[in-house]
Amino acid sequence: MPSTAPAISVQNLTRRFRETTAVDRLSFDVHPGAICGVVGPNGAGKSTTFRILCGLLRPSSGVAMVLGRDVSNDSGAVATCIGLLPETPHFYPYMSGERNLQALADLSPVPNSRARCRDLLRLTGLAAAADRRVAAYSAGMRQRLALAAALLTDPPVLLLDEPTAGLDPTGALELRELITTLAAEGRTVLMATQALDEAERVCTQLIVLSRGQLRANVQVVDLLAPSGLRMRVAPVQDAIRILESMPSVRAVAVSSDQIAVEAVDVDTAALVRALVLGGVAVSEVSMHRETLEHHFLQLTS
Amino acid sequence: MITQLRSEWMRGRGRPVEKFTGAVVLVLGFVIPGVMLLASSRNAIMRASALETMAFPSSLRAAQTMATIIGPFWAAAIGANIIGAEFQYGTWPLLLVRTSSRVRLALFKIATAAARIILLTIAGVATFLAVCALVRAANGVPLAHLAPDVAQAPTAAQLLMPFVGICGAMAFAAMIGFTITVVSRSAVFGMLAGALAQPFLFAIRFKETASWIPYVHLDNIQTRLLTGRPSPLLARLYEFNWSGRASAAVLALELAVLCAIALIVFRRQEIVY
Numbered sequence: 001m002p003s004t005a006p007a008i009s010v011q012n013l014t015r016r017f018r019e020t021t022a023v024d025r026l027s028f029d030v031h032p033g034a035i036c037g038v039v040g041p042n043g044a045g046k047s048t049t050f051r052i053l054c055g056l057l058r059p060s061s062g063v064a065m066v067l068g069r070d071v072s073n074d075s076g077a078v079a080t081c082i083g084l085l086p087e088t089p090h091f092y093p094y095m096s097g098e099r100n101l102q103a104l105a106d107l108s109p110v111p112n113s114r115a116r117c118r119d120l121l122r123l124t125g126l127a128a129a130a131d132r133r134v135a136a137y138s139a140g141m142r143q144r145l146a147l148a149a150a151l152l153t154d155p156p157v158l159l160l161d162e163p164t165a166g167l168d169p170t171g172a173l174e175l176r177e178l179i180t181t182l183a184a185e186g187r188t189v190l191m192a193t194q195a196l197d198e199a200e201r202v203c204t205q206l207i208v209l210s211r212g213q214l215r216a217n218v219q220v221v222d223l224l225a226p227s228g229l230r231m232r233v234a235p236v237q238d239a240i241r242i243l244e245s246m247p248s249v250r251a252v253a254v255s256s257d258q259i260a261v262e263a264v265d266v267d268t269a270a271l272v273r274a275l276v277l278g279g280v281a282v283s284e285v286s287m288h289r290e291t292l293e294h295h296f297l298q299l300t301s
Numbered sequence: 302m303i304t305q306l307r308s309e310w311m312r313g314r315g316r317p318v319e320k321f322t323g324a325v326v327l328v329l330g331f332v333i334p335g336v337m338l339l340a341s342s343r344n345a346i347m348r349a350s351a352l353e354t355m356a357f358p359s360s361l362r363a364a365q366t367m368a369t370i371i372g373p374f375w376a377a378a379i380g381a382n383i384i385g386a387e388f389q390y391g392t393w394p395l396l397l398v399r400t401s402s403r404v405r406l407a408l409f410k411i412a413t414a415a416a417r418i419i420l421l422t423i424a425g426v427a428t429f430l431a432v433c434a435l436v437r438a439a440n441g442v443p444l445a446h447l448a449p450d451v452a453q454a455p456t457a458a459q460l461l462m463p464f465v466g467i468c469g470a471m472a473f474a475a476m477i478g479f480t481i482t483v484v485s486r487s488a489v490f491g492m493l494a495g496a497l498a499q500p501f502l503f504a505i506r507f508k509e510t511a512s513w514i515p516y517v518h519l520d521n522i523q524t525r526l527l528t529g530r531p532s533p534l535l536a537r538l539y540e541f542n543w544s545g546r547a548s549a550a551v552l553a554l555e556l557a558v559l560c561a562i563a564l565i566v567f568r569r570q571e572i573v574y
Contacts, residue, residue: 051572051573054394054397054398055397055398056393056394056397056398056571056572056573057571057572057573058571076400076401076402077401079397079398079399079400079401080399080401082398083398084394084395084398086394086395088391089395090390090391090392090394090395091390091392091395092312092315092316092390092392093390094315094316094317095311095312095315099311102308102311103308103311103312104308104395104396104399105308106304106305106307106308106311107304107305107308107396107399107400107406108399108400113304146395149395152399153399
């Protein structure tokens with residue numbers, strides 16, 4: 001875990017809407033340069049958390065900080081260092097994409113704003129449609145324009161609420177690559193998503209929410225680390241006896257023609273050597289890791 | 302600051318309410334002299350009267366009458382819509398995440414709305430005067446003409462003074478429209494409230510209420526600026542005998558209260574995108 005101060009810090013954050021608690025004592029930190037995915041079923045509190053972080057909603061209790069500034073008390077300062085891509089981006093439909101961007105650039109200190117707008121339109125693949133009215137844009141084009149708007153001030157923190165929703169597969173792939181590049185340049189990205197494969201591919205940290213509560217806050221690399229082995233062996237009973245006697249093995253289970261070995265710090269070579277020395281024939285060995293979907297269902301069910 | 306005002310102006314330029322309000326004002330400037338000509342086409346006395354109305358300074362008075370009646374409506378529409386459009390289009394998240402102060406943003410909106418209303422009024426009045434002048438020129442009569450019973454040509458101050466009342470009424474309509482829209486988050490409700498404020502406040506003008514009704518104070522200021530004396534009508538109807546400065550202070554206070562309500566609500570308002 002990096003030792004620097006977190007770019008985003010949420011402590012005991014709670015938000016109630018009358019009887020409904022949308023976010024319930026949520027706490028997590030996101031360090032600079034991380035791409036943190038926020039996943040959870042509909043109504044988990046993802047968008048509410050984003051709205052609080054960008055100062056559009058106030059928390060009922062708890063603290064949300066962006067780059068050390070409290071979003072409730074210092075929302076003006078926070079506004080200058082975040083870029084938001086809302087869940088459903090809305091623009092002025094009677095203006096062209098470029099004019100929309102220009103009008104937003106004029107609201108914040110964007111040096112050489114005209115050139116910056118053109119660069120961002122090119123970056124998001126909208127250069128050809130820059131002069132078209134936004135009313136004629138598809139959902140994916142609006143999403144790209146919203147990303148361009150989020151990047152206008154070159155903010156160190158990006159809040160992306162379902163950024164690839166409405167994009168075609170190619171557009172989604174390009175956007176994922178762009179997000180990775182932006183994080184590699186040192187930006188912190190907090191990204192809500194429903195697509196678990198997307199979270200698996202892009203994110204370095206994962207926050208799982210369910211009913212407003214934090215279910216998990218893990219590094220993706222730890223979550224997806226191999227958790228065991230699958231082996232084809234004969235005779236099976238001898239193999240089970242040998243494996244169960246090994247201290248690193250936590251559990252052994254038989255499934256159809258394979259045995260599943262759950263172990264801590266798996267040393268595959270040592271396991272296979274012990275089996276072979278014990279007279280067991282090993283015909284196939286593969287590393288096993290659970291999918292993110294498996295973890296997600298376990299955590300949210 | 303200039304770029305922020307430019308942004309506000311740019312976002313309002315193609316907005317339907319602003320566009321159509323502008324179109325209606327300009328069309329009225331063109332159409333009304335035409336209607337006057339058409340209506341008087343078969344009657345020589347009526348034609349002479351219409352042409353006399355189109356002569357300066359009568360044409361300016363006619364324009365002022367139109368602005369008095371219609372002005373508060375378009376002012377309320379623009380005042381309500383300048384903030385209501387952001388609710389309607391769902392664009393608040395885009396704006397609020399890139400502005401360091403909501404109060405500043407709202408003040409820029411008020412300033413832009415005021416500029417729009419003033420420009421629109423000037424454009425509407427100028428169009429009407431120009432078309433009247435063209436009609437008189439086409440009929441071979443002088444552009445300016447004083448009625449026979451008027452001994453002396455009015456001064457510029459006398460001609461322009463009625464705009465004090467018109468601008469004041471429009472400022473109140475716009476500010477009421479703006480504030481109600483912020484509070485209710487509905488541009489339609491804001492427009493209605495702003496447009497109906499004048500007839501409503503006119504209807505409840507009594508001795509007891511006159512001291513806080515803005516239109517009474519506007520009448521008072523206008524009369525004092527024109528004649529240098531208190532209005533005998535206001536004195537007789539409402540026992541109203543305030544000084545011009547006191548009336549101006551009440552108007553400023555009322556506008557400031559409306560503005561403060563809008564800013565306080567807007568500053569704390571939660572936006573769900």
